Amino acid sequence: MVDERTGAPDSTAVRTALWRAMHVQVDPPPHVFEDEIGLRLADPGADWRRRPDMDPDATRGFRASMVARARFIEDLIDERADHGVTQYVILGAGLDTFAQRRPEAASRVRVFEVDQPGPQAWKRHRLDELGYGVPDWLHLVPVDFEASEDWLKQLAAAGFDAGRPAVIVSTGVTMYLTKDATAATLRQIAGLAPGSTLAMTFLLPLELLAAADRPGLRASKEGARASGTPFISFYEPHEMLELGREAGFHDVRHVSGGSLAARYFADRTDGLRPSSGEDLLLATT
Numbered sequence: 001m002v003d004e005r006t007g008a009p010d011s012t013a014v015r016t017a018l019w020r021a022m023h024v025q026v027d028p029p030p031h032v033f034e035d036e037i038g039l040r041l042a043d044p045g046a047d048w049r050r051r052p053d054m055d056p057d058a059t060r061g062f063r064a065s066m067v068a069r070a071r072f073i074e075d076l077i078d079e080r081a082d083h084g085v086t087q088y089v090i091l092g093a094g095l096d097t098f099a100q101r102r103p104e105a106a107s108r109v110r111v112f113e114v115d116q117p118g119p120q121a122w123k124r125h126r127l128d129e130l131g132y133g134v135p136d137w138l139h140l141v142p143v144d145f146e147a148s149e150d151w152l153k154q155l156a157a158a159g160f161d162a163g164r165p166a167v168i169v170s171t172g173v174t175m176y177l178t179k180d181a182t183a184a185t186l187r188q189i190a191g192l193a194p195g196s197t198l199a200m201t202f203l204l205p206l207e208l209l210a211a212a213d214r215p216g217l218r219a220s221k222e223g224a225r226a227s228g229t230p231f232i233s234f235y236e237p238h239e240m241l242e243l244g245r246e247a248g249f250h251d252v253r254h255v256s257g258g259s260l261a262a263r264y265f266a267d268r269t270d271g272l273r274p275s276s277g278e279d280l281l282l283a284t285t
Contacts (some may be wrong), residue, residue, distance in 0.1 A: 007118030010170065011227060014042045015053055019063035020070065026056045027272055032264045033067035033074075034127070037097040041126050042236050061073045061213065061275030065154035068260040068274045073199055074098060074105075076282075080167050081108045087166035089114060089155065091185075093123075099138045099209065100127070102152055110137050112160055114151055120168035152188055164180050165195035165285075175203045175224075175231040179243075186247035186283075196285045198249070203236045213275045223265075240281045247281040 006205035017038030022032050039048075050055065071170055077098070079167055086109050090096050113120075120142040127134060132162045134140060139158045143151045156162060168189050174182050189198050221231050235243075237254040244252035261274050 007122045009119045017095040019066045023067045033071045036096040037100045065274040089168045091170040112139045114141045115231050165193045168198045170200045190248035198283045200281045205234045210276045244283045251284045253282045255280040
């Protein structure tokens with residue numbers, strides 16, 4: 001999502017980057033995921049931790065969810081790269097920092113960050129300002145989704161090889177899209193080379209959340225609506241699995257937020273756990 005007035009990432013992308021940094025700065029080690037580069041890119045000002053949406057107690061579950069999904073995605077990239085996959089596509093890349101945080105791992109694959117032209121130009125400028133630059137294996141692919149540009153065509157023009165398997169990731173996007181639009185994206189990805197893997201997050205309906213997490217989702221929905229980017233789509237897990245099957249994926253799996261909590265937070269003694277409400281579809285061609 002984009003702030004059309006400035007070309008900079010919108011508040012959702014910035015908030016995610018700040019929560020990832022908060023995990024490092026506020027939560028005790030071991031850290032599930034370490035990312036303070038997104039904070040440097042966003043450059044929110046010295047008092048960013050005083051923002052209401054950065055309250056360390058009120059946002060514990062949300063930031064735990066953000067770092068859990070980020071860790072899961074990067075574990076997936078490592079695993080697929082070990083099996084010879086050499087292309088990684090990030091749809092709606094925002095302030096993703098995989099290429100800057102883990103250049104040795106990232107250089108094993110060709111990374112394609114797909115986003116709107118405004119934030120792509122803004123991010124390129126910030127990467128140059130901070131001294132990271134854009135290495136040969138990192139491709140910033142501008143796609144004007146609002147003008148219905150074909151992202152696969154733009155991806156191919158940037159050097160993506162549709163005949164070779166890839167990992168495609170879409171996080172924090174489906175709630176802003178109609179179900180028809182998400183189904184169309186699934187069909188496009190299902191047509192990629194055999195052995196390709198999709199990881200896509202989706203929001204659960206309110207009634208499927210733990211009671212303690214429902215006020216947080218209500219507040220997030222209201223905040224999104226007020227900022228002009230309302231949540232319009234929620235999915236029960238069986239519904240998302242059926243969309244994946246109908247799109248033509250060879251295998252579809254539901255990865256619950258609870259399974260990520262068990263995988264990454266089980267041994268913690270500080271009570272930090274992801275809030276419920278966001279799950280993943282993991283699908284292979």
